[in-house]
Amino acid sequence: MSDIAKFSSKDIKGWLERETGSLFTPIHSKAQKLLDEMRKMLDSLSEVSKMLLDNSQKEIEKRNPKTYGRARALNKLAKLFVDRMRQIKIPNKVTYDSFNGFVQETQKAFLVTEVDLRNWFPRISPFFILDRRKFQVVFEKAKDLHKEFTSFLTKEYVKTKTLEETFQLIDKLQTLEQQLTNLGNQKTRTQNEKTHVENEIAETQLRIADLKNKGSLGQLSQVRAEAEALSSEVKQNLQHLQKPFIKLQSLATHGEGSGLTPDELNKLNQYVDNSFEAFAAEEAGLPLLKGILGKLSRAMSEDKLKLKPEKTRKAEQLVESIVKRDSLDSLHQKSVDVVIRRKQLSASAELAETEKDLSKLREQLEEQDRRKRVIEGEQVTLERACNETMEKIRNNKAQIEKNVFDFLNKRITIE
Numbered sequence: 001m002s003d004i005a006k007f008s009s010k011d012i013k014g015w016l017e018r019e020t021g022s023l024f025t026p027i028h029s030k031a032q033k034l035l036d037e038m039r040k041m042l043d044s045l046s047e048v049s050k051m052l053l054d055n056s057q058k059e060i061e062k063r064n065p066k067t068y069g070r071a072r073a074l075n076k077l078a079k080l081f082v083d084r085m086r087q088i089k090i091p092n093k094v095t096y097d098s099f100n101g102f103v104q105e106t107q108k109a110f111l112v113t114e115v116d117l118r119n120w121f122p123r124i125s126p127f128f129i130l131d132r133r134k135f136q137v138v139f140e141k142a143k144d145l146h147k148e149f150t151s152f153l154t155k156e157y158v159k160t161k162t163l164e165e166t167f168q169l170i171d172k173l174q175t176l177e178q179q180l181t182n183l184g185n186q187k188t189r190t191q192n193e194k195t196h197v198e199n200e201i202a203e204t205q206l207r208i209a210d211l212k213n214k215g216s217l218g219q220l221s222q223v224r225a226e227a228e229a230l231s232s233e234v235k236q237n238l239q240h241l242q243k244p245f246i247k248l249q250s251l252a253t254h255g256e257g258s259g260l261t262p263d264e265l266n267k268l269n270q271y272v273d274n275s276f277e278a279f280a281a282e283e284a285g286l287p288l289l290k291g292i293l294g295k296l297s298r299a300m301s302e303d304k305l306k307l308k309p310e311k312t313r314k315a316e317q318l319v320e321s322i323v324k325r326d327s328l329d330s331l332h333q334k335s336v337d338v339v340i341r342r343k344q345l346s347a348s349a350e351l352a353e354t355e356k357d358l359s360k361l362r363e364q365l366e367e368q369d370r371r372k373r374v375i376e377g378e379q380v381t382l383e384r385a386c387n388e389t390m391e392k393i394r395n396n397k398a399q400i401e402k403n404v405f406d407f408l409n410k411r412i413t414i415e
Contacts, residue, residue: 004411009177012400012414013170019408020163027160031094034149038106039090041142048138049081055131070124074131077120081135084109095168096161103149110143166403173396173414180389187382194375197368204365211358220345227338231276234335237328238275240314241296245272247305248296257304259295268292279328280335286328293319 007015017024052074059071088109091098117139121132212221249272252258252265260268267288270278282289297319299305300312307315321327397414404412 004413006413006415008415009170009173009397012412013167016163016166016170016404019410020160024160024163027156028094030152031099031157034145034152035090035094035099035102038102038142038145038149041138041145042085042088042090044138045142046082046085048135049078049085052128052131052135053078053082055128059128067127070127073120074124074128077116080116081113084113096157096164099157100153103146103153106146106149110139110146113139114143162403163407166400166407169396169400169403173393173400176389176393176396180386180393183382183386183389187379187386190375190378190382194372194379197372197375201365201368201372204361204368208358208361208365211354211361220342223338223342223345227276227335227342230280230331230335230338233331234276234279237331238271238279238318240311240318241293242272243311244296244300244305244307244315245292247307248292248299251299251304258299260292264288264292264295276335277339279332280339282332284332285326286322286332289328290323293323 005015056071056075056078059067060075062068064071088106089102091102117136121136124132212218245268248258248260249265249268252260252268258265267278267282270281271289271292279286279289296305297316300307300315305312400414401412404410
């Protein structure tokens, strides 16, 4: 087997032209020559059709009864001829497909014209005999030229059809490769844009973190963490009162003699909903809590709450510890201090300004994230376009290689 010649997409066309020039160039030149001849012939048909139109119009204007009807018929027919010839489009660029399409279009026009002549010229006879003869002479020459067109197309031009398609494929291949280069440049640009946006996002996130961890906002975060820890501690210390509180709340709600004052009932509801906030809002000495615990102790001793013995025992121990030994005073003072500091920091002008800056940064971050998603969408689209273009390039190369082998019996590879 002979060596397989390798070509770039830029070199293959020149090589193929040199290899096939002795066959392709003469045929292509003849095709162009025939088109030029047919252009002149169609011009002649248009001129002779206008001659029929003008002469019939003149006869119509004479109002001669003998020729008037036939003159009108010829005038109408001539208009059809003029319009028909005008509608035939000669291709600007000679290719097998354009030449074949022109042959088919011309054939249809000539066949219809042939039918018109056969149907109408006998009816016009014997008038306008010289005019009709002039038209028929030109029309017969046009038909003869069309036969030459058809013969050339089917016997000679068809031989170069594959070759011509190959040249078109080469042009398309070069266009696709340029498109792929452009897509690659766009991919690079979008990746640079994405990297830039990601850097902006990282910078914005860092600024947000700095604002959260520094100044009044950082202090507030720390105080909130302390409040959260104290809240857990309060819940843990009051856990054995949770169930009794709910029972006492139900007893008071249904008016069954809880003994609670309105203030005590309101505070009890707070303890059930949010024990830390209720606890921290107590005055020194926990007067409301101790008042509630006194009513709770009495209700448990009278078995109004219907608690299990073990729950009652644990609750009574806790009540005694709080009321008699002030076991929660230290925790209460810590809770009060934390809540005061939290309120002070939350109301500070510095915090308001920081929150404002933080809000702007979050909006900025959302916009940056949106831009990143848009760029990532563009990247997906570009990647798909690149893959599709590369597939088209592979298919084009394979078809060119096959066509060259079929036409020249030479194996080539386009790199």
